[in-house]
Amino acid sequence: MTLLNLALFQARPAFRSVDEALSELDSAMSRAAASGAEMLVTPELYFSGYGSSNAVRAAGQVQGSPALRAAGQLAARHRVGLVLGYPEKSGSALYNSASVFDRGGHLISNYRKVALPNEFERDCFTPGTGPEAFDFEGVRCSILICYDIEFPELARRAAFLGTELLLVPTALRAKWRFVSDAIVPSRAYENAMFIGYCDYAADESNSQFSGTSSICAPDGQHLCRATGSEDLVFATIDTSAVHLRKSDFDCLQDLKRFDLATPPIPQIA
Template identity: 40%
Template sequence: MRIALHQTRSQPRTPGAPGLTALENAAREAAARGARLLVTPELSLTGYALPDPAQLAEPAQGPGAAAVSRIARQHGVAIAYGYPERGEGGALHNSVQLIGPDGAARANYRKTHLYGPYEAEHYTPGDQLPVQAELDGIRFGLLICYDVEFPEAVRAHALAGTDVLLVPTALMRPYETVAETLVVARAVESQLYVAYANRVDREGEFDFAGLSCLAAPDGTVPVRAAGSGEALLVADIDPAALRASRERNPYLADRRPELYAH
């Protein structure tokens, strides 16, 4: 199965009308290159450094979801996109939603590990892990940026059978080591693919590092952005290679959880 990672900068947006031109162009190109799934960065519908994310927040089935659904159906490609979600009781969540190639919502995940004072000020952490959906016989899981830096979060996905972990991201400088080293380690230690789609350019005080990549369970990186510019990366997920890697590296089977329950 071929997937695409959209490394991009923020697009113009206004309340009720998220900037979708770049997303539509990326979906068109991804489909033309044979991809079945497009992964976009954290908060891709609105931008990350918003003065007040509540002004652009919407429910999971709001106008942004409807627009993404139309794009997915038109191009026959599933889309994982980030957005500020207005949840129950007015709580604001940093969320990612997976829309299938038929335009139907498949899964919605709220970031469980908030990063830094900016996120803590504006968002409420989610409390559900793992969140998964199946597409073309492959089980996909959802995390967001800082979440993947916690081995427990990734291992929870591995134990629940996730094959490919989708991680919309807003990784900032000077933390490039997360994309270059830690994401690859997570793929190896939990024996799954990690699709890591980052932002680029500056927003307010934040300088995003790019370095989007697909990390494979054998420690290879089938594709990585060469620099910090915009890019659409395309690579293949190979279920047979995943099965073979899990046989060679039986970390999950060899665990002794009674020794490290906490």
Template identity: 45%
Template structure:
């Protein structure tokens, strides 16, 4: 299979701090995504808890196999759709801003800990991850994970491209006034690395944060097959990885690299 129908959830995805509310929002989104024929649902950054937790981050954090991740897996299985969700992950004494991919059978396929923390709020509450590339195969498509600010670094997306990622999934919490990230940078990353990027953002206000919306699917030809506005929305679009060989031949950035020149 070279085509994968993907749904991107843009919204607050539940009330910050209310795990039950966030899981209810995830369940509703998974139901709608499955009804639209999607095989993968991508939700925003920290979708199981909300972003604006303040000093409640540590209390909300759970292990990768904790109650909320298990509930998210059951939702994926119940609706028969793979799901990418975000959550504060507790690992020993550390708390990570993490994302996980579970398959349509509810089995965990990949987990990723945000490697580039944005601003004082995140640096005060989270520990950065140290593994740059997390991937899994989903119905014949190589899916990779990053979180929000990570995609703004050219090195992170290039590492995925070199590792064979075809669809890069990015749960995000992009804030105003940084619309340029969604509108310009994300399509450029897809073009220069010859892969698809599914960028699912939060929207509306949470405490001091004002989220930009503007979720989108960016394609390797520089186009944006699906894009959201400012409000709540469920985007559905096709990822056709069968187009990648021809696109990469026409735009051979990966093969024309000269890595020997790129050392510090």
């Protein structure tokens, strides 16, 4: 059994400068540390804000950039691990990425979003190659970003890597709130994993995003949920719940009993 105190930073939606993003992140990590959090997750593209091609290109960071080093230094100073959504430059390509820093500020994983859902993202970003697993404080983790979670194949790929906690920075629009209401708990249940799903805030001044960041348990129940405005939400991850869920029935093991060929996808005129 391993316990991990997880915090989600449901940040206000804004097109930030990197300095503004780091300043707000410093404050959020300070509050998270004071509440006992060991890891904090930001929304998708937190470093730039979501929806502006100019903003994401201006905020693009190469690995090891001063801004990413500064984010790692915040993790080390507050002793809080960090999942940071940002636009990543690599050669001529730009990726919708999330870097993971451990509590010592060391980069331990970097994920690039696979599923690009709209013209803005397809115009800006190159798709990544899928989830990888990493260990954080004794918990097996993976990253997906936003639209990725709507594909059961990607969450299942993470599950086959032994993932106990799936971390999902997102920029979920209010009209698709059913994703946080129904799809995220379903992914947690069908893959026997915890999911931390971190969105932007929604309030009277900006109702574009859903503002329903949540942490779901392997039985599909919400452990905590944000209510709309800028917020930090917390829950304790107890990996014994993963093993308890699998002791009842293990979908991943039972799946091996099936011989299901994948049919071709029909073309619809």
